[in-house]
Amino acid sequence: MANDNSNNRKAILVTPELCIGCRACQVACKSWNQLPGIKTKNTGSYQNPPDLASAAYNIIRYNEVPSQENPVRWLFVSRRCMHCDDAGCMKICPSGALYRTAEGAVAFDRDKCIGCKLCVNACPFDVPRYDADGKVTKCHLCFDRIAAGMNPACVKTCPTGALKFGDREELIGAAKKEGFATIYGEQDLGGLGSVYAFKEEPKLYGMIENPAIPSSVNFWHTYLKPLSVIGLGGVVAAAAIHYLAIGPHKDNNEEV
C-alpha cells in the first residue's frame, strides 16, 4: 500500500554502534505510555526483558557476537514495531483497530480491537502483543507526541544518538552519507518506519533477511477479497440478465 504521506513520512533511525545499552529508551517508553514493570528471570543475558511484551513496546537486544580478535562484543539493537509501509497487521485486521497516522506510523485503537490475534500471525517481525484484557498493544511511534511536533519518548531520552527521529528520507540520506554499508528497511515491505544503519550484515545484528508478509495473507488480500465482491455482484447481475433475456421457467420445466 503506497503511503499517501510519503513526503512527510517520519521514521526512527537506529544506529547500533552508537548504542551503549543503557535502556533509557525502555524506561522512557514505559513512562510515557504508563506501562508497568515486568517480573523477569535471569536467563544468562543482560537483555531484559527477554522480548517485546504487552508492557514493553521496545527493548534493546543484547546480541553477543564474540570473535577471535574481539572475544567480548555486544551489538545493542533497539527493537520495536517496524511501522511497515505495507503492514501485514493492518491488512489482516478485521476491525480496523490498526491504522496509519498522518506521519506514517502504524498505531492501534484499543477500543476497536476484537482480540482475534490475526495481526500477530500476519506480522513479519513478531511485534504485536496482547495485554491481560485480550487487546492489542505495540509501539505506536508515540503518535500523540509526534503529532504535536515532539520526538518519541525513546528518542527524546536516548543520550547517544543511537535513536534518531525525523523525516524518513533525510535520516536515510544522512546515514548513507556517513558511510553505513546497509540501511536495513529502506526497501523492505514498501519501506520500514524503523530503519537501521548497519556496518555489517543484518544477520549479525539479529535481523531477519527479506522480511515478508505470509504469502497466504497477500493472496487473500490481492485476490480473494476482490473476488468475493466481484463474485457476488457478478452472479446478481447474471441473474438479472437471465431473468430479462431468457426469463423464468414455463410449465413443463422442472424447478431448481
Next chain:
Amino acid sequence: MAEMVRKSSVGEIVNHWILAGSCILLIITGFAFLFHLDSVGAVFGGYEAMKTVHNWVGVIFGLSLLVSTIHYLKDALEYDADDAQWFKVAGGYLSHKVKVPPMGKYNPGQKLYYLAILVGGIAIFLSGLGIWLMKDNSTIMLLSHLVHNVAFCIFVIAVPVHIYLGTLANPGTFQIMINGLMPLSDAKKKHPKWMKAVGKM
C-alpha cells in the same frame, strides 16, 4: 383447490430456514469484517459484539448443516442417465425450447449445489473454529484464515444463484419453503420419476 403433494417435511422447512437465516447473517457480518463496514458493525454494537454474533451464529449454522444431511445427502449422491442429459440441456435454463429429461425429486443442479454447500460449509465451519480457538498456533491460524475466505467466496457466489433459482426463476417454488406443498399436477410435470416412486403416477 387443487390437490397438493408434500415435497418438504416440517423438519426440512424449519431447518432450511435456520440454515438460510444463519448463512445470510454470517455473510453480512463476514463482509463487514472483510471491508471494515463500520455501519454494519454499529448495528451489532461494535465489532467485538459482532464477532461474538458471527462466532455463535456460525455454530448454529454448523449444527443446522449437520441436520441437513439427514434431509438431502442420500438424494444428493444418486445420479442417473437423465441427470447427465439434464446437464447437456443446461436444465432448460438457457432456452425454453429444449426438452428437459424427466426428473426425480431433485435435479442434478440442486444435488451438486447441496454437495458444494456441504463441503464448503464443513470447510468454513472448521476453519472458523480454527480462527476462533487456535489463536496461538500460527500455522493453523493462517491456514484457517485462507480456507475460511476461499469457502466464503464459494458461498457468496452460490447462495445468490440458489435464491434466484428458488424464487424469480421458478415461480411457485418459494411456496415450498413456506408450507412444504406443491400442486400434484405440477409435481407430475416436474418430478415424474419422484411421483412414480411414491405411487402417485
